[in-house]
Amino acid sequence: MKTVDEQKTVNAERTTGQSVTVPLNRGWWEKHGRTVVVWGGRLVLSVVLLVAWQLCAGRVFDLTFTSRPLDVARRLGDWQRDGLLWSNTWVTLKEVLLGFALGASTGAVTGFVLASLPTFYRVVDPFIVALYSLPKVALAPLFIVWFGIGLQMKVLLAAVTVFFLVFLNTAVGVREVDRGLIDAVRLMGGRRRDVVLKVVLPASMTGLLTGLKVAVPYSLIGAVIGELVASNRGLGYLISDAAANFDTAGVFATLVVLSVIATVLNLFVSLIDRRANRWKPLEGRK
Template sequence: MTEQLVSPERQAPGGGPVRIPVERTWWQRHGRTTTVWALRLLLVVVLLTGWQMAAGSLFDITFTSKPSAIAERLGEWSADGTLWTHSLVTIQEIVYGFLLGAATGALVGFLLASLQLAYRVIDPFMMALYSIPKVALAPLFIVWFGIGMHMKVLLAAATVFFLVFLNTAAGVREVDRGLVDAVRLMGGNRRDIALKVVLPSSMTGVLTGLKVAIPYALIGAVIGELVASNQGLGYLINDAAAQFDTAGVFATLVVLSVIAAVLNVLVGLIGRRVNRWKPVEAQG
C-alpha cells in the first residue's frame, strides 16, 4: 500500500495535501527496480561468460587471466586468511581517511563559504592544492609520517578533503538568498540562519561531495600501499604483479570494487535519512 497526493482543491483543513492510500501490487511497487537489477545481473553474466570463452583463444590469459582463475584465487586467499587480513587493513585506512577528510572538508567548506571575503581569498589556493596529483604527495607523506597506517590514512584524508570542501562550499554559496532574508525579517540571528537555512540547504552539496569522495578515499589508501607498505590490498596487488599473477591482481581489484560499492550504499542510506526534511517532490 502506498499514498498518493491529491490536487490543491482537495487539501486537508490545515492546508497540507491529502494523502489517500492506494492499493498497488508488489510488481507495481518494485517492478522497475527488479527489472533494473535483473538487467544488471544479465549484463555481468554476459560479460563474464564472454571473457571466459575468449580467454586463451582471443586473449592471452597470461595478461588477462579469466573469471574462473580469479574466482579460484579468491577462494585460495579466503581459505588461508590472506584476503581477510589485507582487506581489514585497507578498510580501516579507507574508513579512517574518509571520515577524517569528510569531517574537516565539510567543516572548513561550511565556515569559509559562509564568510564571503575569506572564501574569495582562500579559493585560488585551495584550487591550486586540489590540482596537485595525490600520488605526488605519497613520497612526501612517507618522509613526514613513515610507512605505517597513519601515512595511508592521511593520504586518503587529503584526497577526500578537497572534494568534500569544494562541494560543501558550492552548496553553501547556492543557498536561496530569499530564505536568508526571510529569516532575518522574522528576527533570526546569524546562528538561526546558519543552522536553520544554510546547513539544511547545503546538505545536497555535502552529500554529493561524500559520494564523489568514496572512490578517492580508496584510491588514496591504495596509492599509499602501492608506494610503501607490507600489508593491505595495495601491497597484495604489488606482490601479485611482481609474480606476474594476473589472476591475483584482478582478484584484488574485485575486492576493492566490492568495498567501494558497500561504502557507496552506506552513504546513500545516510543521504536518504538526511534528506527527509525535503518536500516529497524533491526527494524523487
C-alpha cells in the first residue's frame, strides 16, 4: 500500500513523464521528532552519568581522585564570583580563536595550492608528514625559546597543531576531485580558472570542513599545552595550579569549561558546513 504522498508522486510522474517532488504536509513531530529524541537521549544519558558519579564518589571511588559533580559546580561558582573563571577563560579563548584562524587559513590555502601541483606535492609530502608526526608538546620548549611565554607562543602552538590537520584534509579533498567533472568543463571550453573555481574549489570544501571539525579540539590542545608548560594565566594554568594543590574539583571544573568551548566551536563549524553543502543532494549531506 502506497501512502497518499507516494501516490501523488506516482500520479505526477504518469502525467508529466518526469519525476516530481511533492512537498510533504508533515506535522511538527514528524519534522522535529528525531531531533527531540536525540537531544532527549543525550540529556537523559548526561543526567544518569552525573547521578551515578555523585552516588559512587566517596563510596566506590576515592574523592581525592574523582571529586563529585556538586563539588565541581561549587568550584565553578566560586571562580565565577571571584572573576577567576572569566579572566582565564578569555585568555585561553583568545589563544584558541587566533590560533585556529591562523592555522586554518594557512592550512587551507597551502593545502589547496600544493595539491593543485601534483609533482611538487609528491616532493614535499614526506617532509610534511614528518613535521606532522612530531609531538606538539615537544615543540613547546622550542617555541618558548623562540617566542617567549606570552600570548604569541600559545597562539602559534595552537596554529601549528591546526595547520597540519586542515592542510592534509584540504589536500585530500583537492586530489580526490572527480576527473570526469574536470574533463567535462574543459570540453565545454572552460579555462583553468573555471576548473579551479567551479569544480576543484567546491569539491574540496568537504575535505576542508572535515579538517576544520577535527582541528577544533586540537586548537584547544595546542593552547592548553602552551599554558601548562609556561604560563600564569589561562585554563591550562588553572589545571596546573589545581593539580599542584590536589584540587580535583578544580581540574574537573576547568575540563568542563574546555568542553563547553569545544562544543560551541564545533557547532559554529557545523553551521558553516550546512551552508556550504546546501548544493548537495539531501542524501549526500551529513
